[in-house]
Amino acid sequence: MKIPQELIEKYNVPVPRYTSYPPANFFTEDFGTEDYLKAVTESNQKQPENISIYIHIPFCTQLCLYCGCNTHITKNKELMGQYVYALKKEIQMISPMLDKGRKVSQVHWGGGTPNALPASYIGEIMDLIHANFNFIENPEIAVECNPAYLDQTYIDQLVSFGFNRISMGVQDFQEKVLNAVHREVPSIPISELAIMIRKHKGVAVNLDFIYGLPFQTPESFGKSIDKALQINPDRLVTFSYAHVPWVKKAQLKLEEYGLPAPEEKVKMFETAWAKMTSAGYTTIGLDHYAKPEDDMAQALQQKTLHRNFQGYCTRETTGQVYAFGVTGISQLEEVYSQNARTVKEYIENIEQGTIQIVKGYSMTETDKITRMIINEIMCNEYMNWQQIADAFNYSVDEIKGTLDFNERKLDGFVEDDLLTYTKSEITISPIGRFFLRNIAAVFDVRVKDGDKKFSKSV
Structure with missing residues (x-):
């Protein structure tokens, strides 16, 4: 597999790594x-x-x-x-x-x-x-x-x-x-x-x-x-x-x-x-x-x-x-949470019978939908809209409306042979696999948050 240089230059931009959704830098101390x-x-x-x-x-x-x-x-x-x-x-x-x-x-x-x-x-x-x-x-x-x-x-x-x-x-x-x-x-x-x-x-x-x-x-x-x-x-x-x-x-x-x-x-x-x-x-x-x-x-x-x-x-x-353990991140269906930042704080709190949670995040319905879509793309290199809709008891149009999604957002990827799509599904190409983070980011309503910094995709 040869990845064209022009695609590397085009898509080597800061995007989340998507080891979780939302990424950990969205967790809050609230x-x-x-x-x-x-x-x-x-x-x-x-x-x-x-x-x-x-x-x-x-x-x-x-x-x-x-x-x-x-x-x-x-x-x-x-x-x-x-x-x-x-x-x-x-x-x-x-x-x-x-x-x-x-x-x-x-x-x-x-x-x-x-x-x-x-x-x-x-x-x-x-x-x-x-x-x-x-x-x-x-x-x-x-x-x-x-x-x-x-x-x-x-x-x-x-x-x-x-x-x-x-x-x-x-x-x-x-x-x-x-x-x-x-x-x-x-x-x-x-x-x-x-x-x-x-x-x-x-x-x-x-x-x-x-x-x-x-x-x-x-x-x-x-x-x-x-x-x-x-x-x-x-x-x-x-x-x-x-x-x-x-x-x-x-x-x-x-x-x-x-x-x-x-x-x-x-x-x-x-x-x-x-x-x-x-x-x-x-x-x-x-x-x-x-x-x-x-x-x-x-x-x-x-x-x-x-x-x-x-x-x-x-x-x-x-x-x-x-x-x-210290800084451990729990990923429950509804929330993410992160333990104490330092070994000293962790030990002291546990000795006092307290689990110190320093930050976390409560998932919204939109977050859960986005997480499932990104998971399918990052894992299976494929996404079926009806499967997503069925998981949340929504129609496909309701899912797309929730994400303010329009297929035209995918046209650039199609032109670059990174994926193909129909009204019902999206399939990532072999070269597109290298740009999964970029493709996933199209579905991420939070990625435009200017306060967050991410590593480049390449």
């Missing part, structure tokens, strides 16, 4: 703890019925300069212990509020670096989750790991706690790139770590990469993908580096090395796409690849792929997301 607790109780009567649990571990031993996540840099094991104690207490505060008939379909550990914790702490939290919740038959229990902190013993312990998917944040195989972005170089080769994981039947291996970092070229990134393909991961992700130094000041350091130009980033994307699809992987959304037999690839074929704050998922594993 939404507080009482609002969240009320929403938790009400969520028992909402769909989806399943429970998705997110555990946020903010700790990293050093700051990767590209990072846009909420982190706390420390090696203090005592602080980690205090945090784990608070996190367990938060779970014990929320779990009684949830209907015991509801089941957990998904558990995701993110950060930060979850495996910066001693494995015993992870075991304590997983034991508590299993003691307080019932699970569906085949839940997805995943953890993001820095491969520099993994070995056979740690992997064995993770599997014993119930994890069935381990994602390794490789980012790049070039040491020069890793050194520039301040990322530790693993002492055990990624290929060997993958073998260690696969000793356990049924445990999947994910590899995560970032393109657009200093010293990366299309050729060098292609070599990293070749090396990854030799490992034969179950899923692979190629994240486009989002340069937002107005949010994460540490990213300014990367400008001293020099960042690849947009056209170079596009070539990296094209190179990865060509190699991954030639190897038989199915493209999922903007940046994910999965084997054809993978649940996500099957869901895409059936146009039932979904996405929540934990990433792409199937209808079977999706659930309302209940987040635990």
Whole structure:
């Protein structure tokens, strides 16, 4: 797939990443703890019925300069212990509020670096989750790991706690790139770590990469993908580096090395796409690849792929997301809410028996309609107006009227061969997949808010 340069220049504009709708920068401080607790109780009567649990571990031993996540840099094991104690207490505060008939379909550990914790702490939290919740038959229990902190013993312990998917944040195989972005170089080769994981039947291996970092070229990134393909991961992700130094000041350091130009980033994307699809992987959304037999690839074929704050998922594993830990974002059917900003505030509030919600957002009917449309476009590269209308008991004309939508807004995309549409449906083309964010933004009535800043689409 070759993406024309004129399209790159035309569509490389700031737009939301749409990992959620509305994006997190629309959350407000008017939404507080009482609002969240009320929403938790009400969520028992909402769909989806399943429970998705997110555990946020903010700790990293050093700051990767590209990072846009909420982190706390420390090696203090005592602080980690205090945090784990608070996190367990938060779970014990929320779990009684949830209907015991509801089941957990998904558990995701993110950060930060979850495996910066001693494995015993992870075991304590997983034991508590299993003691307080019932699970569906085949839940997805995943953890993001820095491969520099993994070995056979740690992997064995993770599997014993119930994890069935381990994602390794490789980012790049070039040491020069890793050194520039301040990322530790693993002492055990990624290929060997993958073998260690696969000793356990049924445990999947994910590899995560970032393109657009200093010293990366299309050729060098292609070599990293070749090396990854030799490992034969179950899923692979190629994240486009989002340069937002107005949010994460540490990213300014990367400008001293020099960042690849947009056209170079596009070539990296094209190179990865060509190699991954030639190897038989199915493209999922903007940046994910999965084997054809993978649940996500099957869901895409059936146009039932979904996405929540934990990433792409199937209808079977999706659930309302209940987040635990500092800065964790819960995604219930009616609201979003975000926990305390700092580790210190989080621990102090939990010790006092309070869950501190610093900001959140209550969804309007228009928001829900927009969210569903954007979800269909970003996940399934297809949208059927009647399906949307049926979900809300509206007519198609009422849905379009609510969004002040006119098909002429799509004509530019049609002219550029990014999509086709009829009165009843919209279908994204293979090249259009690269511009999903731009296409989704057409349906976003809030995107014109001048007070909000977003990373560029390329």
